[in-house]
Amino acid sequence: MKALVLGPDRTLDLVERPEPSCVAPDDVVLKVEQTGFCGTDRGVLLGKFSAEPGVVMGHEAVGEVREIGTGVTTVKPGDRVIVNPTLYCGLCDRCRRGLLNFCVNKAGTEIGIDRDGAFAEYLRLEERFLYAIPDDMPYDRAVLVEPLACVMNNLEAAGTRPGERVAVLGAGPIGMVAALLADHYRATVRLIERDPFRRRTAEAFFRNLSCGAVSVCEPRDAPARSADLVIDTVGSLLTESLTIAADLGRIVVMGFDEQATATIRPLELLQRGLRVIGAGDYNSLLFARAVQTARHLPLEGIVSHHFRLDQVDAALTALGIGPDAEYAGMKVVLTPGAEA
Numbered sequence: 001m002k003a004l005v006l007g008p009d010r011t012l013d014l015v016e017r018p019e020p021s022c023v024a025p026d027d028v029v030l031k032v033e034q035t036g037f038c039g040t041d042r043g044v045l046l047g048k049f050s051a052e053p054g055v056v057m058g059h060e061a062v063g064e065v066r067e068i069g070t071g072v073t074t075v076k077p078g079d080r081v082i083v084n085p086t087l088y089c090g091l092c093d094r095c096r097r098g099l100l101n102f103c104v105n106k107a108g109t110e111i112g113i114d115r116d117g118a119f120a121e122y123l124r125l126e127e128r129f130l131y132a133i134p135d136d137m138p139y140d141r142a143v144l145v146e147p148l149a150c151v152m153n154n155l156e157a158a159g160t161r162p163g164e165r166v167a168v169l170g171a172g173p174i175g176m177v178a179a180l181l182a183d184h185y186r187a188t189v190r191l192i193e194r195d196p197f198r199r200r201t202a203e204a205f206f207r208n209l210s211c212g213a214v215s216v217c218e219p220r221d222a223p224a225r226s227a228d229l230v231i232d233t234v235g236s237l238l239t240e241s242l243t244i245a246a247d248l249g250r251i252v253v254m255g256f257d258e259q260a261t262a263t264i265r266p267l268e269l270l271q272r273g274l275r276v277i278g279a280g281d282y283n284s285l286l287f288a289r290a291v292q293t294a295r296h297l298p299l300e301g302i303v304s305h306h307f308r309l310d311q312v313d314a315a316l317t318a319l320g321i322g323p324d325a326e327y328a329g330m331k332v333v334l335t336p337g338a339e340a
């Protein structure tokens with residue numbers, strides 16, 4: 001099968017790999033229909049986050065069940081499913097306390113990071129990490145359920161309440177999903193983005209939805225101390241977040257950037273009553289609810305491009321990766337099953 005693997009110099013290379021087949025009784029092999037290109041994948045290629053060289057990348061996947069192991073009971077060939085790529089062991093102390101996203105045995109099990117992922121025609125995964133796609137939900141929407149689960153985890157960790165003022169930093173796909181979900185929770189949302197293309201795209205998206213409670217602006221137009229809750233989807237904007245947060249506000253750090261650092265005056269947190277929250281990626285216990293919530297959210301409007309695996313260069317250009325490339329896309333989706 002065709003697959004895109006991470007090269008030693010942070011390239012994404014099209015290679016041939018053997019097709020997977022079921023080994024363990026609970027294994028399922030999927031034909032991958034769509035895999036979203038995540039901000040984290042982009043971060044890996046830009047040196048902001050680590051992944052294992054040689055790994056097949058891609059984790060935001062949806063597909064059709066092709067083959068099932070002898071013990072599989074909840075899916076059958078032909079079923080449409082969403083992949084939950086944040087695997088957990090279920091046996092460690094943290095898993096047994098329900099903190100599945102902080103499983104101590106995660107190393108070596110993150111799909112598309114240090115275990116082969118879904119920028120490939122087929123993917124093998126244990127049954128328990130697959131969720132049925134509702135019959136009325138197209139793949140274009142289902143492919144955004146995993147990012148929705150991440151956003152849901154972060155908004156819920158911060159206790160998002162109706163009527164409060166939420167500032168979302170970054171109008172990439174995660175920022176868009178965060179604004180959409182915060183609006184669904186009946187908050188008043190300001191989406192703040194530096195890049196003019198992304199700002200225009202976000203404005204058009206929310207105008208068409210007539211989401212009156214979502215406004216879009218650039219950073220210099222975001223008033224200081226104006227948000228009860230700040231979500232930093234970029235992962236490097238803690239200093240800006242402290243400025244935008246109102247006194248007694250909460251700040252959630254969300255984007256994955258292992259190079260970002262920030263200087264904080266502890267006294268400011270103390271005197272202004274600020275709380276900084278790290279919520280990890282989603283807890284898998286949220287995943288089924290994310291599938292159901294997606295039925296009410298027009299997530300497919302965030303998908304801007306579909307590319308086959310052999311069009312990876314065009315996909316990278318749309319993502320602003322490469323010399324002189326600028327953002328020309330929102331959620332870029334690869335379609336491993338599509339014929340050339």
Ligand SMILES: [Zn+2]
Pocket residue numbers: 038039040059060147
């Ligand atoms: Zn992701």
Ligand SMILES: [Zn+2]
Pocket residue numbers: 088089090091092093094095102103104105
């Ligand atoms: Zn565990």
